Amino acid sequence: MTAKTAPKVTLWEFFQQLGKTFMLPVALLSFCGIMLGIGSSLSSHDVITLIPVLGNPVLQAIFTWMSKIGSFAFSFLPVMFCIAIPLGLAREKQRRSGIRWLRRLCGNEPRGKLLVNQ
Numbered sequence: 001m002t003a004k005t006a007p008k009v010t011l012w013e014f015f016q017q018l019g020k021t022f023m024l025p026v027a028l029l030s031f032c033g034i035m036l037g038i039g040s041s042l043s044s045h046d047v048i049t050l051i052p053v054l055g056n057p058v059l060q061a062i063f064t065w066m067s068k069i070g071s072f073a074f075s076f077l078p079v080m081f082c083i084a085i086p087l088g089l090a091r092e093k094q095r096r097s098g099i100r101w102l103r104r105l106c107g108n109e110p111r112g113k114l115l116v117n118q
Helices: 012-043 046-051 056-073 077-089 096-118
Strands: none
Touching: 012 056, 012 077, 056 077
């Protein structure tokens, strides 16, 4: 019985795959950065004094929501890359590795803080 060998990947193919891996988190960061910038700037006190119509509670709720959505991505930046890198570099049969890394991050983070605080 012969053992199956993994197909060899050249260095060029590896870096192409790595570049494709980073595309999703970077695209999400740009979108969330725009949301954070628009939401924060339009809900600031100085802009409301210049344009009083923006003081409407409904508009302020929308702008606050936009800034919270934007800051969410920046808060969980390591998690986004923690999921994207294993998913992008995994082979076809190992696509669940991103979820495994998320589970590992969520499991180890509280334990690490618990050990440091003692």
